[in-house]
Amino acid sequence: MTRQREKVCDRCQNSAPVLYRAQIDDTERWVFICDACYSDVSQNNPHYIYGGTWKAQKKK
Template sequence: MVRNRTKACDRCQKSADIMYRIQVDKSVGWQLVCHDCWKILSNRPNYIYGGTWKAHKR
């Protein structure tokens, strides 16, 4: 089992190697979401993109 290599999506709890830091609601703040949730949330009117998180850093 691999530990601490991936992060869990704030929306669906799935873990992924690449996560997207986004904000769709200022009261909620920044969220880290997977690619599937990012595709859905990026259509929100208040969507802000804050960068990408990767499991394998150099």
């Protein structure tokens, strides 16, 4: 049995079934980033730190 959850990308504000937790600037604030925004913020970014994967469907 799974439960459905919802969260939006902190960059584009679109809802996504999978988001990546990351630090993307010098504020060291953790944000959730969708697949569409991920490559823009992760490549050639000295502030980028991966912090895990969030999934909408989570086993109970």
